Amino acid sequence: MNKYQMLIGGARVDAASGECFESLNPFTAKPWALIPRAGAEDVNRAVAAARAAFQGEWRKMTATARGAILRRFADLIAADAARLAEIESTDNGKLLAEMRGQLNYIPQWFHYFGGLADKIEGRVIPIDKPGVFNYTRQEPLGVVAAITPWNSPLLLAAWKLAPALAAGNTIVWKPSEHSSVSALVLAELFEKAGFPPGVVNIVTGFGGEVGEPLITHPDVAMVAFTGGDGTGQHVYELAARGIKHVTLELGGKSANIVFDDADMDAAVNGVVSGIFAATGQTCIAGSRALVQRSIHDVFVERLLALAKTAKMGNPLEATTQVGPVTTHPQYQKVLEYISIAKGEGAACRLGGRAATEQGPWFVEPTIFTGVAPDMRIAREEVFGPVLSVIPFDDEDDAVRIANNSIYGLAAGVWTQSIQRAIRVPERLEVGTVWVNTYRAVSYMSPFGGYKRSGIGRESGQDAIGEYLQTKSVWIDVSGTTRNPFVMG
16 A cells, blocks of 8 residues: 655645554555554644745745646646546546546646736725725735545535635645545645745544544634535634635535426536436435426436446546445445335335445445425435435426525526526526536636525635635825824
């Protein structure tokens, strides 16, 4: 097994304790890498390095120079995309084809935000008080703690690092303990790009030992977190103790709504893509297929026919379409939810069991019909290849069912009516709506959730504002002396 090191203050280092833990390959369930097991001492070193960099060379650098470094970093990632994609696929079990697609796309985040770095502007306010000049400045927050999940490690890190760095902040990044290798390999590119030491630091380990000390550290100004809503709530509570800025990109129970005027082939393909791509391990998974009752039976038969063709196997092979579940606890959770659904009376029309012949952590693509909106399988996030099909009567019924959720991350709408394509997204309580497509993202478009699906936005121009604070400056230009006992 290869042994990897963290990045602190521009140096590759082991954990202060010298301890490591094993990272498992989800396809084989066997260890393949040794990762430093950091603790509070390592967090303190990383935050101190980030704080020093923020107060030093990085802060003094012009925004244009910072942007140039981000663009150089983008080019380095592009040149190394194939290697990084294979590492990600080995470490988290997602399809190599998808990881290659993500790694080839990730550079665009750093190019885009590198270009935005010197477009951050304040404004002059025509204030209502005579003899006073008032203007605003947009300034970085300071040290940002970026905490990322295991399902798309580098892509979701880019969503945080690119705008945070473009805004002039420094970073302490904690990747998931289940998929840290790509982050530690990426570390070598920061120095090559020209980032001063300490601008980006990477510490690895477990939530209680690294995540909590990082979130509560007094010199951390902001926490940017992606993960489940339960963990997100805990992160939010910890950050609140220090009155820190927070963005939370959390889970979902997204509705993929198919109306009776939809292009049937496109809708079937979109529903399969929404739940079985990435083995359902994505926050935007369309895990609820809402199908208009008039086409329900025909749609389900065509859905089953396509889903049955999904090929499970080694995620590194080009022909594989569904890989393993990434972690053993998640594998057990998915099987538990399948059992719960059966117990609730849902009809299992496809799959519904472990696919042990494929490997230790495989679950068959699973489709349930006869699902009522109040069943747990229709309300709770499974984060696996499990679809609930729910019938609806009309547009009002579809919107009511879709919105009857504690989550509000995304939704899909399948219709050939332009009126409905505009009307229904306005009524859905979610942060992203796809019409006649699904799972499309871009560095140019904001992404985030309503309700328990999160706070704040990532990507697009909205994202950089999350990493800035506004300062108002007042200058008396009148030359007169004012009454000190009366508010001016």
